[in-house]
Amino acid sequence: MSTEQKSGILYIVATPIGNLEDISRRAVRVLSEVDLVAAEDTRHTGQLLSALGISAELLSVHEHNEEKRSSQLIDQLASGLSVALVSDAGTPLISDPGFVIVRACREAGIRVVPVPGPSAVITALSVSGLPSDRFQFEGFLPRNSSKRRARLEELVALPHTLICYESSHRLRDSLEDFRSVYEADRQVVIARELTKQYETLLSGTPDELLGVLETDANQVRGEMVILVGPSAGKNSEELTISVDKLLKAALDELPPGQAAAMVARLTDMRKKELYQRTMEMKKP
Structure with missing residues (x-):
């Protein structure tokens, strides 16, 4: 029988953005079962857990200490402990801390599991x-x-x-x-x-x-x-004019491929199509 230590799991747990009734049954179960809850604000999360009748060890993880906490959490996860990462409200990582930790865990081969729920x-x-x-x-x-x-x-x-x-x-x-x-x-x-x-x-x-x-x-x-919302009454011809203006401005500073890539990111148009338009613009 193998004695190799299995690593724990990092759960990314969404919590209510306001109404406590919006928390999922799965989120409550995970928060009550993990060994540690990593929270953006331990006081805020402590109040949430108390309202849910959950007693858990809390660790603060915020934008100022995320790099430092990352290695600490990986060590704990590698030892077999399971951790739930939560933000103050809603789905973690969405304009909140957590990206550094999730990336480090995935690179370390530690399983990361989403527990979806509210998102503003x-x-x-x-x-x-x-x-x-x-x-x-x-x-x-x-x-x-x-x-x-x-x-x-x-x-x-x-x-x-x-x-x-x-x-x-x-x-x-x-x-x-x-x-x-x-x-x-x-x-x-x-x-x-x-x-x-x-x-x-x-x-x-x-x-x-x-x-x-x-x-x-x-x-x-x-x-x-x-x-x-999108511009009211903007038709495809008007949008084409706006895109062409963006391409011309980008071409003043960048080569065609990079200009097309930048405008593609801004407009969600296909880079190939935009590149072809830059070639048309450069024709005498």
Whole structure:
């Protein structure tokens, strides 16, 4: 009989983004069975576990110590212990710590198992009323207004829904930047405090939403997701013009292959098609 020590399992466990009833039975079972729970904020997760009647050893894992914790967790997993990784809310790694640990575990041959559940991104998209067949998630946009506008200008030709997180104290400034970059009728949705008592969904143009915020200060409180729909009424000819502008700008700085690759990432168009268009542009 082999005496070789089997490594433990790293579980990536999604937790509620607000309503405790959204946690899955599987997540509760895993959290109650693992040897260790690695949490972004041990106090916050401790309250969650207490509400679920679970007593577990907690270890803090956040953006400032993730590299250090990575080797520590791998040693524990290699010794046969099983670990659940959780964030403060929702699915770990989505604009939260965990990537470094997951990558290190996979490279070390340690099994990583997802325990799916709530995600603010998908939750907001599902109720936004904006096109949901394709979307792009940007996480948090740059904090600096000029950098934020520059990034929005790079994304202005997206033919699908844009999703990002935003903090309450930057919401007004971000909407101002949306108003300055996008056309006046661009549709925006603010999904605030999802699954919580004061959950609200606001829809309208950036200008209309700024007006709502002026009359209701409560709408700038809490956690929120911003969704921006495709340009209203933009037809394929207009989109082609926008893509060509991007290609021409990229060609000023990059060779054709790299320019096509960059625009492909921004628009989700095929690199081969874009490369052919760059060749057409270079013809005399």
